[in-house]
Amino acid sequence: MKRIAVGQLLQETNTLNPVQTTRRHFEVYGLARGREVMDQYGHTEELSGFAALPELLGESVEWLGLLRARAWSGGALAPGLLAELVDSFTAPLRGQRVDGVLLSLHGAQSAAEDPDVTGALLAALRQALGPQVPLVATLDLHANLTRRMVHSADVLVGYHTFPHIDQVSCGQRAAGALTHLLRTDQRPKISAYKLPLLTNTDGRTTDRGVLVSLWKELVAAEDHPEALSTAIYMAQPWLDVPELGWTLYQAYLGERPPLDPERVAAACWQTRAHRQTPFQRPEELVPAALKIPGRPVAVSESHDATNSGAPGDSTLLLTALAGTAIPGGGALSFCVDPQSVARCFAAGQGATLDLEVGGRMDPYSHPLPLRAIVRTLGKVQYTLSGHGGHNLPVDMGRAAVIASGDLTLVLVEETGPGSSPRLYEAVGLDPRDFKIVIAKSPEGFRQDYEPFAAGILYCGAPGCATPFLLEAGFKSVSRPLYPLDEISDMAQAGWAEELMG
Numbered sequence: 001m002k003r004i005a006v007g008q009l010l011q012e013t014n015t016l017n018p019v020q021t022t023r024r025h026f027e028v029y030g031l032a033r034g035r036e037v038m039d040q041y042g043h044t045e046e047l048s049g050f051a052a053l054p055e056l057l058g059e060s061v062e063w064l065g066l067l068r069a070r071a072w073s074g075g076a077l078a079p080g081l082l083a084e085l086v087d088s089f090t091a092p093l094r095g096q097r098v099d100g101v102l103l104s105l106h107g108a109q110s111a112a113e114d115p116d117v118t119g120a121l122l123a124a125l126r127q128a129l130g131p132q133v134p135l136v137a138t139l140d141l142h143a144n145l146t147r148r149m150v151h152s153a154d155v156l157v158g159y160h161t162f163p164h165i166d167q168v169s170c171g172q173r174a175a176g177a178l179t180h181l182l183r184t185d186q187r188p189k190i191s192a193y194k195l196p197l198l199t200n201t202d203g204r205t206t207d208r209g210v211l212v213s214l215w216k217e218l219v220a221a222e223d224h225p226e227a228l229s230t231a232i233y234m235a236q237p238w239l240d241v242p243e244l245g246w247t248l249y250q251a252y253l254g255e256r257p258p259l260d261p262e263r264v265a266a267a268c269w270q271t272r273a274h275r276q277t278p279f280q281r282p283e284e285l286v287p288a289a290l291k292i293p294g295r296p297v298a299v300s301e302s303h304d305a306t307n308s309g310a311p312g313d314s315t316l317l318l319t320a321l322a323g324t325a326i327p328g329g330g331a332l333s334f335c336v337d338p339q340s341v342a343r344c345f346a347a348g349q350g351a352t353l354d355l356e357v358g359g360r361m362d363p364y365s366h367p368l369p370l371r372a373i374v375r376t377l378g379k380v381q382y383t384l385s386g387h388g389g390h391n392l393p394v395d396m397g398r399a400a401v402i403a404s405g406d407l408t409l410v411l412v413e414e415t416g417p418g419s420s421p422r423l424y425e426a427v428g429l430d431p432r433d434f435k436i437v438i439a440k441s442p443e444g445f446r447q448d449y450e451p452f453a454a455g456i457l458y459c460g461a462p463g464c465a466t467p468f469l470l471e472a473g474f475k476s477v478s479r480p481l482y483p484l485d486e487i488s489d490m491a492q493a494g495w496a497e498e499l500m501g
Contacts, residue, residue, distance in 0.1 A: 001059060002182060003097065006037055006050060007066035007089055008104035009121060012140065014309025015110055015240040016464040016472060017075035019361050023084070028395055028414055029070040033088070037065030044391040046104035046138045049171015053102070056179040066092050070392075072415050073309035077111035086121055090128045100178050101125065101135040104171065107143020107156075108236035115241035115476065119148030126152040134181035138174045140164070141206075144235040145247040150192045150499045154181060155251045158231030160219050162206045163387035163419075163444035177228045177251070188228050188251040193261040195246040195268060196481050196493030200237050200302075200467045201443040203276040210274045214267055221258040227251070230258055232268065238308055238465050244477045245496055261498075269490055272482050279460030279467055282320040286331075289436050294454030295329050296437040300445060303463025304362065306418035307388060307441040310464035311361035312336035315368040317438065317459055318358060322370060322407045326435050330406035333438035334423060336361070338413040344374045344400035355402070357409070364462040372402040372409070380412050382422045387444035389417070399427050408434070419445040442467065
C-alpha cells in the first residue's frame, strides 16, 4: 500500500485589489486537515481526480491529508498567513514516510511577504520531503510559472480548458503522472519556456478564438506515451509580480519534448496584438443591450470580476444601470457590500432605505446613493459545478435583494463566483426574467449564460480587473514585457527564457 500526502491551496490573487485575503476567507470555503481533506472534500475539484490514484496504481492508497485551504479570488495574502499555511502543509510530514505527494494548487498567488506563494510552498515541501519523493501538483491555466515552482516539483499538470471545466480530469492526469513516477522511479525532463507576454482573456479561450488549434495540439501531445504533462499557462494578468508572463511547460521522458518549444512560443507570440472583443464603456452598455432583441443580455462586468479577484463592489456600471430606464425586464446585478446587507436586515423586508451602495473596497469608484426597497432577505449558498469549481460549496453569506427603479440588486456579504447564474437563483431570482444580467467574470460566464442568453456584451472600465492592461499601473513585473513595452522580438527580454536553465 502506498502512502500519499495530499493537499490543496487554491486562491487566485489580484494584486490590484487592496483588500487582503485573510484566514477567514479560507474558513468561508472550508479549511480541513488530516483525514478530513479527502473524507470531506475528496469529491470536489482536483481532489476528486486524485481519488482515481488507487485504481491507476492497482493497489490501495493510504492518504496523509496535509491541508485543504480554499478561498475565492481576491487580494494578496495578509502578513503572516503564508507562514501559517506553509507550516500547516509541512508539519504533518515531520517524522513521516510518504511515497509521493499530490497537490491541487493555483499557481497565481501572492502574499505580503512573497510574490510567489506557490513557489514558496513547493520549495518548503521539497525541503521537507527530500529529493527522492515524487511531488506532482496541478495548476490553473492562468498560473504564472516561476523558476522556484519548476525546480521544486517533479511534474506540474495544468488545466486544458478555459472556461475551466476540467478540474476532475486535471486531477486524474496528475494522478496518472504520479503513478508513472511510483512505478518506474523515473524522473521526467522538464522544458519550461517563458514568454515576455501578458494578455487579458480577449479571444484566448480554449473552445474558440485565435489559439484554438494550438490548444487542440497541446492536448493531443499529452497523449504521447513519453509525455507526462503539456500545458500553456497564460498567467493571471492582474498579478503585479516578477517573472509574470506566459509559459509553455512540458514534462517528458524522451530525448526531446513532444512540442518544439520555440515553434509553439512563436505561435503564441504572433497573436500578442490579437483583439476581438468590443468592450462597451458603462455609459454605452445599456443602449447597446437595448438594441439586442429578446432577453436576457448577459454582460461581463470584466473590470470588477470577482472571478479575477476584484472586490465585487465597483459602482461604475451600477451607476449607469441605476440611472437609466431599461424596458423589457430591467437589470439584475450583485454587489459585495456587507454594510448595506446589515442595514437591510436591520430594516426588514419591505422597508424603503436610502443606501450608499458599493465603492468601499474598489479603489476606482465611490459609493452610489440609492433609494431602494428591500424585496427579500436570505442567504447565497449553493454548490458550484462547471466553470470555476466542481462540487464546490459556495457561501456568500447573507443577501438582501433590493429594487431601485429598473435595477434589481443582490447585496451579499462575501465575495464569490461572479460567473454563475446560481448566485441569483439562490435568492429566488431567474436571470431569464431580466433584460440585462450582470456577470462579474471576464469570459468564463459564457459556460453558464450562453445556452439561454439572447446576446452577450462585455463592459470595460477602470478597475482591479480592467481589460485595458495599459491602465493597470504595473510596478513589479519583470521588464520588458509586452504590451507594457514595445518589443517586437522575444529575445529582447533577457529575463524570459528556459526556466530550468
